[in-house]
Amino acid sequence: MSTHTVSQVTSLQGTASVPADKSVSHRAALMAALADGRSTLHGFPQAADPQSTLSCLRQLGVSIETEGDTVHIEGVGLHGLQAPANPIDCGNSGTTMRLLAGILAGQPFESTLTGDDSLRARPMARIANPLRQMDAEVTLTGGTAPIHLGGRSEPLHAMTYRLPMASAQVKSCVLLAGLYAEGTTTVIQPVPCRDHTERMLNLPIEVDDEGVQHIHITSDDDPKASVWNPLPGDFSSAAFLLVAATLVPDSEVTISNVGLNPTRTGLLDVLQAMGADLTVTDRTETNGEPMGTITARHAPLNGVTVEGDAIPNLIDEIPVLAVAAAASNGQTVIRDAAELRVKETDRLTAIAEVLTRLGIGVSEQEDGLTISGDRDALRGTTVRSFHDHRIAMAAGVAGCVARGETTIKGADSARISFPGFWDVLDRLQR
Numbered sequence: 486m487s488t489h490t491v492s493q494v495t496s497l498q499g500t501a502s503v504p505a506d507k508s509v510s511h512r513a514a515l516m517a518a519l520a521d522g523r524s525t526l527h528g529f530p531q532a533a534d535p536q537s538t539l540s541c542l543r544q545l546g547v548s549i550e551t552e553g554d555t556v557h558i559e560g561v562g563l564h565g566l567q568a569p570a571n572p573i574d575c576g577n578s579g580t581t582m583r584l585l586a587g588i589l590a591g592q593p594f595e596s597t598l599t600g601d602d603s604l605r606a607r608p609m610a611r612i613a614n615p616l617r618q619m620d621a622e623v624t625l626t627g628g629t630a631p632i633h634l635g636g637r638s639e640p641l642h643a644m645t646y647r648l649p650m651a652s653a654q655v656k657s658c659v660l661l662a663g664l665y666a667e668g669t670t671t672v673i674q675p676v677p678c679r680d681h682t683e684r685m686l687n688l689p690i691e692v693d694d695e696g697v698q699h700i701h702i703t704s705d706d707d708p709k710a711s712v713w714n715p716l717p718g719d720f721s722s723a724a725f726l727l728v729a730a731t732l733v734p735d736s737e738v739t740i741s742n743v744g745l746n747p748t749r750t751g752l753l754d755v756l757q758a759m760g761a762d763l764t765v766t767d768r769t770e771t772n773g774e775p776m777g778t779i780t781a782r783h784a785p786l787n788g789v790t791v792e793g794d795a796i797p798n799l800i801d802e803i804p805v806l807a808v809a810a811a812a813s814n815g816q817t818v819i820r821d822a823a824e825l826r827v828k829e830t831d832r833l834t835a836i837a838e839v840l841t842r843l844g845i846g847v848s849e850q851e852d853g854l855t856i857s858g859d860r861d862a863l864r865g866t867t868v869r870s871f872h873d874h875r876i877a878m879a880a881g882v883a884g885c886v887a888r889g890e891t892t893i894k895g896a897d898s899a900r901i902s903f904p905g906f907w908d909v910l911d912r913l914q915r
């Protein structure tokens with residue numbers, strides 16, 4: 486297992502770029518595979534998760550050429566995927582597994598989806614249940630992967646499905662299965678969560694009297710070949726650098742071409758409420774996804790309460806938000822975040838352990854954390870990443886402000902979403 490040591494930093498200065506958005510990249514690749522014709526994705530990430538999606542698609546007979554960071558995908562059309570010779574390995578990527586399951590549920594051939602130890606421990610009944618309601622044959626192994634999908638010669642049954650949790654993976658799984666159903670499939674989302682799938686397929690959305698979205702899809706909403714030039718940068722990766730620049734004195738860091746889809750940038754609002762100095766400029770769009778440049782300057786932060794509908798829009802940023810909270814004045818309360826317990830690891834327990842070891846008072850609730858901010862209490866030691874990329878990078882950010890040295894075990898798990906993270910952090914140090 487690789488370790489990485491971060492020493493307390495006096496200043497972070499300069500510009501940085503982040504890998505392309507993981508959620509958008511998975512979807513752009515899946516849509517390209519199901520389209521007719523060739524798609525070109527500029528700036529496709531080298532990160533392990535999106536690369537898992539490409540390797541799964543290759544196993545399904547999709548021809549993919551790479552030229553540096555540019556990926557060309559020859560779409561096979563909605564009905565052109567081929568039966569895989571072996572179980573399909575989704576690696577560490579929950580998004581790959583859950584979205585692909587929606588597509589494979591409607592195929593005439595059988596398939597099996599599997600993944601690494603972490604992914605094989607994550608709940609899959611949340612996709613098996615709606616897919617079965619659409620008449621797909623789905624077999625799990627004790628509620629988790631491997632997932633076996635039986636082939637079927639008939640279209641799936643369209644249905645209306647109310648999301649029981651704010652999960653964009655479940656929503657996207659059902660919508661993609663809807664491409665293979667007879668009639669209109671509708672997903673009702675009581676709490677909004679990332680909407681990249683709806684944007685990419687340009688799906689019709691109705692809003693009911695309670696303000697709840699009803700997203701419709703039919704087999705006529707088939708994906709079209711596209712050119713992404715470029716894919717937007719990953720806000721979830723930028724978040725680590727933005728928090729680091731906010732916390733380290735005398736810092737100013739600028740990141741350009743960052744995705745600014747409002748279903749992803751909840752952390753900006755929360756950091757601003759805590760007192761952060763963040764500026765967004767050069768707003769533009771790439772294939773219907775907003776993006777722009779974000780500059781973060783050092784600022785003292787105060788504790789905050791984050792809960793309810795705000796949670797899905799910063800779900801992957803909670804580990805680094807917890808680090809910001811640890812270096813703030815006063816108490817931070819994070820609630821309604823039980824979903825963090827079923828990510829790559831139990832992220833509530835993991836980040837609580839990291840911060841406790843670094844000297845911070847943290848109490849863990851079933852659905853959140855209470856963090857007593859005390860910047861001066863942060864002192865370096867050895868911490869575990871739990872083989873979770875976001876825990877490893879959050880611990881690295883904490884190491885920038887903790888006195889002395891912080892050694893992160895399993896630091897190489899950053900490669901799942903941000904392979905160059907440790908180099909970028911080194912390069913920004915003054």
Ligand SMILES: O=C(O)C1=C[C@@H](OP(=O)(O)O)[C@@H](O)[C@H](O)C1
Nearest residue numbers: 508580651652653654655800801
């Ligand atoms: O749809 C997506 O691309 C994702 C959705 C979220 O998961 P859930 O759908 O499980 O909330 C998020 O945590 C994950 O990193 C990516």
Ligand SMILES: C=C(OP(=O)(O)O)C(=O)O
Nearest residue numbers: 577578579580581801828
């Ligand atoms: C939860 C994550 O990804 P996934 O669910 O795709 O494994 C993540 O990247 O933080």
